[in-house]
């Protein structure tokens with residue numbers, strides 16, 4: 001037991017969570033200090049081991065820069081993690097019924113963001129000193145640094161991250177609401193995306209894959225370490241609300257563990273060319289990292305098995321174990337972050353040098369031309385997109401977990417819907433990482449196949465699997481849970497937002513209802529095709545990763561909202577009567593056909609400096625292929641729309657049957673009041689037509 005720190009017990013009953021006493025506060029600092037010391041020790045040891053900080057023969061910036069830079073980078077990684085973690089605590093993890101706790105969490109987040117800003121600025125300055133081989137004390141340093149941050153990609157990215165950190169600091173002080181902190185967390189993700197574009201991932205080796213997997217890696221690591229790091233100094237204030245917060249963190253940690261493992265494996269495959277490379281200093285350091293990751297996994301398991309479910313009780317032993325685990329976990333997290341930066345600063349076995357003598361396709365797309373497409377190659381050719389592939393796998397895991405949850409409590413869920421969802425996700429996986437993605441980069445017609453499957457085929461499968469309905473049935477509501485007087489006895493409902501509350505918020509938000517509106521969905525679905533192909537958006541989607549993801553997300557969502565408005569099961573849009581739905585559908589079909597014909601008959605090549613410069617020796621010319629793409633848009637586009645029309649007609653007839661059955665039941669129960677009223681009206685009309693009779697007044701409505 002560390003001297004001077006009282007053994008922190010489990011949640012102390014009947015104690016206000018407002019303030020953390022002396023021993024608790026010093027224990028907080030002990031944990032943060034343990035993380036920081038482990039991180040610095042690990043990065044220094046890692047760098048010393050790989051020799052990444054050895055003096056350079058030419059233009060040596062000096063030891064301060066060579067050793068200071070990796071330490072500053074580690075500090076920036078951890079501070080960015082704590083910032084993201086603090087924002088996630090406020091957005092969804094913390095139980096919200098005590099303003100003092102919310103303010104404390106916001107304070108911790110702002111401090112973390114301020115440290116991030118500082119370390120990001122130091123990292124920027126030392127990076128330039130290291131790149132230029134110039135000591136920061138050199139008189140010319142300032143001027144050159146100015147050029148670095150304005151004229152060089154790396155400088156601009158590092159400046160962007162530092163500015164984003166400063167903006168996050170200010171915003172973290174101003175907003176504590178779940179929605180506000182979620183938006184600020186979005187800005188942190190943008191900064192992490194920029195960070196993922198630097199380092200070895202910026203090199204040529206599998207660039208797209210390297211940056212997207214690095215992004216998943218950085219987010220997974222930051223969320224995992226950051227949430228625990230931000231929770232630790234707060235935990236003493238939470239009292240009985242610590243247990244639900246730890247349980248929610250545990251779910252996040254499990255997903256982060258999976259994300260870090262998958263992306264780490266991909267990073268390793270990119271950086272290591274062969275098994276022998278594991279014996280290099282880089283390889284050995286990576287093995288150390290994987291071992292530390294394994295230790296973290298075991299600690300997480302111990303949490304789950306021994307702490308999470310029992311923290312709500314007053315068992316001091318559990319509380320003691322919890323704090324011990326947190327201290328060890330944060331220390332190991334510090335160490336693995338240090339090793340990570342040492343790895344990022346050391347030359348990997350597979351050099352990330354620019355491609356020498358690139359082919360035209362490599363110059364334009366960054367990739368070699370795939371082989372001529374055959375039926376088989378559409379199945380065998382893969383260009384992995386870690387983010388989208390992980391999203392598809394996560395989509396299947398989450399949906400099946402919800403179905404199992406319903407089953408476990410005795411509720412049923414149609415297997416057809418489950419099969420439809422899984423098929424949709426598998427198709428998404430293939431469309432974004434398989435043949436369509438591979439050929440969609442070099443053939444307009446293949447790009448159109450990718451687009452049509454994303455916007456037309458997959459949404460039909462997803463809309464018919466009613467994911468929102470399932471989610472709302474499977475996910476617990478935060479408000480009802482807290483009211484149950486779980487030890488807190490305080491009974492105030494938990495105003496925090498869990499997955500269920502966020503989903504409901506999204507579906508019922510003004511924006512959600514606007515885009516779910518059937519007319520808006522139809523215009524968005526059909527109109528965005530013209531905007532996409534006949535403006536520079538198409539070029540953006542081809543030439544930048546962000547553009548590519550924006551395209552995939554937009555077309556998938558636009559398709560889902562359109563299909564859901566017509567034949568969906570999920571709540572949300574006010575669906576128009578069936579005749580109008582059919583009208584909307586035929587109008588969209590006509591528009592689609594018109595778009596297809598325009599492409600088929602068009603003779604102006606879209607994005608000519610892409611499709612025209614690939615040096616493709618197989619297949620039709622670029623313009624002929626584009627015209628074929630028009631045929632694909634028409635062909636693949638119309639089939640699902642036709643299926644939708646059949647779907648609407650079937651739903652219509654089923655609805656009619658339901659109405660008829662309802663009416664029959666009412667007639668059987670109350671007699672045919674409608675017919676009676678109708679006959680009475682006819683009688684009155686007949687009466688009126690007899691000459692000389694006074695028209696009796698219709699009885700007044702009660």
Ligand code: HEM
Nearest residue numbers: 199200221260264265267268290293336337340341343344
């Ligand atoms: C909690 C565990 C982990 C954390 C916190 C973590 C964190 C990080 C960070 C921050 C970076 C970027 C370093 C930089 O460029 O400055 C990184 C890179 C990397 N990580 Fe991890 N990582 C973890 C687990 C893993 C695992 C399990 C693997 C392997 C399976 C892995 C493989 C890699 C590789 C290969 C890189 C690229 C390094 C380079 O740029 O050369 N990481 N990691």
